[in-house]
Amino acid sequence: MDRRQFLQAVALLTGLPFEAISHWEHPSPFPPPETEEDFWRWVRSEFPLHPSLINLNNGGVSPHPRSVIEALFRLELAANEAPVYTMWRLQDQKEPIRRRLAAIGGADPEEIAIVRNSTEALETVIFGLSLKAGDEVIAAESDYPSMIAAWKQREQRDRIKVKWVRLPLPSDEPERLIAPYLEALTPRTRVIHLTHLINWTGQIVPVEGVIAEAQKREIFTIVDAAHSYAHIPLDFHSMGCDAAGVSLHKWLCAPFGTGLLYVKRERIKDIWPLFAAPPERKVDDIRKFEHLGTRSIPTEQAIAAAIEFHEQIGLTRKTQRLKALREYWLSRALHLPKIRSLTPTKWAGGIATIQVEGWSPQRLADHLLEKHRIIVAAIEWMGLQGIRIAPHVYTTYAELDELLESLHSL
Ligand SMILES: Cc1ncc(COP(=O)(O)O)c(C=O)c1O
Numbered sequence: 001m002d003r004r005q006f007l008q009a010v011a012l013l014t015g016l017p018f019e020a021i022s023h024w025e026h027p028s029p030f031p032p033p034e035t036e037e038d039f040w041r042w043v044r045s046e047f048p049l050h051p052s053l054i055n056l057n058n059g060g061v062s063p064h065p066r067s068v069i070e071a072l073f074r075l076e077l078a079a080n081e082a083p084v085y086t087m088w089r090l091q092d093q094k095e096p097i098r099r100r101l102a103a104i105g106g107a108d109p110e111e112i113a114i115v116r117n118s119t120e121a122l123e124t125v126i127f128g129l130s131l132k133a134g135d136e137v138i139a140a141e142s143d144y145p146s147m148i149a150a151w152k153q154r155e156q157r158d159r160i161k162v163k164w165v166r167l168p169l170p171s172d173e174p175e176r177l178i179a180p181y182l183e184a185l186t187p188r189t190r191v192i193h194l195t196h197l198i199n200w201t202g203q204i205v206p207v208e209g210v211i212a213e214a215q216k217r218e219i220f221t222i223v224d225a226a227h228s229y230a231h232i233p234l235d236f237h238s239m240g241c242d243a244a245g246v247s248l249h250k251w252l253c254a255p256f257g258t259g260l261l262y263v264k265r266e267r268i269k270d271i272w273p274l275f276a277a278p279p280e281r282k283v284d285d286i287r288k289f290e291h292l293g294t295r296s297i298p299t300e301q302a303i304a305a306a307i308e309f310h311e312q313i314g315l316t317r318k319t320q321r322l323k324a325l326r327e328y329w330l331s332r333a334l335h336l337p338k339i340r341s342l343t344p345t346k347w348a349g350g351i352a353t354i355q356v357e358g359w360s361p362q363r364l365a366d367h368l369l370e371k372h373r374i375i376v377a378a379i380e381w382m383g384l385q386g387i388r389i390a391p392h393v394y395t396t397y398a399e400l401d402e403l404l405e406s407l408h409s410l
Contacts, residue, residue, distance in 0.1 A: 009090050040321065043313065044394040054374045054399045059199060059227065059351055059390035064253045064306060071305035072255055075298035091297045094290070100307045101260050104315070105225075105246070106235025111268075113261040113289035114300055118226035119146050120274075121245030121261035124289055125222050126150045128271040131190055133159035138184045139193040140165050141382060142200060144224060147193065161188075167205070169198070169384075170344040174206040177347075181210045191220045194241075196234070197227035200381050200388070201342045202326075202351030204232065211240045220267070226250060229260075230310055232319050232349045242267045253392075254306035255299045261289055318393060322350025325391045329400040330354070333407055342379075342386050353379050355386040356410065364410075372406040 046065040049055070055063075064072075079087035094114055102109040115121050126147065131137075131154070139151055141164050151162045165180035181192060192214050194207045211221045223244040228234045231251035236244055244262040248254035263271060269284040277288035310318070326343075330352050333339050338357035356364055361378035364387050368374040377388040389403065 040393070040396070044396065046309070047394045049394065052373055054372075054402060056389045056391055056395070056399070056403060057375045057377045058392040059250070059377060059388060061247075061249050061256060062251065062253050062392055063394075064249075064255060064302075065309050067309055068253060068255060068302055068305045071302040072298055075301050079298050087297045091301055094300065097300070097303050097307070100304070101248075104252075104307070104310070105229060105244075105260070105262060106237050106239075107262050108237075108265060110286055111236070111262055111265055113263070113286050114303070115245075115259045115261050115289065115292075116257045116295070117249070117259040118144075118224060118245040118247040119259075121259050122147055122222065122224055123150045124261055124274045125243045125245070125263070125271055126154060126193075127274060129191060129220060130270070130272070131158060131160050134188060135160045135190040136186055136188040137162045137191040137193065138165060138181055138189060139163075140167055140180070140195065142167055142169060142198050142203075143193060143195045144199060144226065147195075147224060151193065160190075166382075167198075167203075170201055170203050170342055170347075172344045172346045174209060174347075177205055178209040178213075182213055185213070185217070185219075189217070189219050191222065193222045193224070195224040195226075196244075197225075197232065197349060197351070199227060199351075200379050200384060201353045201386075202348045202388070202390075203344055204228070204347040204349060206347070207241070208239055215240060220270075225262075227351070228349070230315065230318070231322065233315065236262050236264075243271070248303055248306065251392075252303075252306050252310055254303045257296070257299055258303050261286075263289075313393060319349065321393060322391065323348075325395055325397070325400060326350050326352050326389075328397060329389065329391075329403055332404050336404075336407055339407065342384055350392075351388060351390045353384070353386040353388040355384070356407070359410070361385050361387055367410075368403075368406055372402065374403055374406060 098112050099109045102112045155162050163184045165184050168176050171177050196207055197204050214221045221241045223241040225244045226247045229246040242264045246260045248258040249256045273288045275291050277291045281288045340355050343352035361380050365376050365378040379386050379388045
């Protein structure tokens with residue numbers, strides 16, 4: 001069922017005229033922008049933001065634009081009319097969304113499973129790979145805590161060995177970032193787990209260099225792309241990884257609880273699904289990872305509206321904007337005394353973390369919220385102490401000026 005047929009079915013079920021709903025799931029048309037800032041003002045106007053808060057923590061989860069909220073709302077209404085029919089039979093059409101998600105990530109649709117978040121995607125692979133006692137896995141201390149916990153659980157349960165490498169953060173030198181992984185390789189290495197864009201500091205890791213070496217040795221590579229999809233250029237095929245996990249509720253602005261699992265076609269058969277698929281499902285079918293039981297189909301289907309919004313901006317423009325916002329506030333903040341950056345200059349996207357001498361991260365984050373109504377993330381990890389600033393497409397330079405003003409007043 002294509003989008004038009006689907007909307008016709010919704011019109012039939014809800015009794016609304018087709019013309020009235022045919023524009024749903026599309027952001028409102030923006031007036032021809034006179035300047036680049038007009039365009040971004042339009043983008044901002046699509047988000048129903050809190051009137052007196054400045055949200056600079058879009059790293060954990062992002063708000064979604066009005067078109068996504070509307071899609072969610074009307075899909076929820078239609079789903080509730082007779083869920084077994086309107087939700088399961090009419091709405092549950094994953095294929096068009098799979099195709100569009102694949103196109104954004106440089107993958108084949110047959111390599112994309114729609115899941116709930118990066119945790120589900122990555123842990124499907126971490127627990128689904130066949131490994132035996134003595135097999136080695138390389139991961140980094142800077143990987144996301146849930147993935148570290150998953151590997152540690154696997155270590156205890158199956159007596160595999162995980163070697164934890166420490167990356168020289170921050171760094172703009174690809175060779176130095178790759179070296180710890182290569183140094184940890186042994187003939188027993190079976191898997192390398194890599195984080196593409198590190199959540200603590202915004203560091204981008206040149207994972208391709210590690211993957212190329214892993215491929216020569218037939219080592220399985222998993223990429224945590226939670227923060228890179230729809231944020232910086234990302235192409236799973238040219239990256240070469242065997243599997244990857246993404247949260248769509250971060251930089252794509254899709255509904256909360258949406259993610260994707262990428263698995264290279266020839267590797268699908270090597271991974272057990274976390275929730276067993278029915279016997280008729282072929283072992284090399286990516287859909288075997290989607291047998292979760294009942295879940296919210298409106299939530300999944302509203303991903304289409306987020307894709308629409310993302311494409312209306314365009315990845316290149318979005319990446320440039322996010323980097324420009326970061327460079328704007330960071331370069332000015334670094335002129336203030338007692339502030340240092342924990343983020344590299346070149347190998348970064350829109351996220352950056354700064355350390356402010358004399359302030360513990362949590363105390364500073366609390367101060368910014370209570371005194372200035374600015375939300376940031378407190379980062380305390382491996383001796384790094386700072387606040388992480390993660391603007392999004394709706395962030396204005398005026399908001400960043402307020403951040404700078406508040407840092408100045410410290
Ligand atoms: C690097 C990284 N990986 C994985 C995750 C987990 O994402 P989710 O909570 O959507 O599963 C996050 C969340 O912030 C993250 O930053």
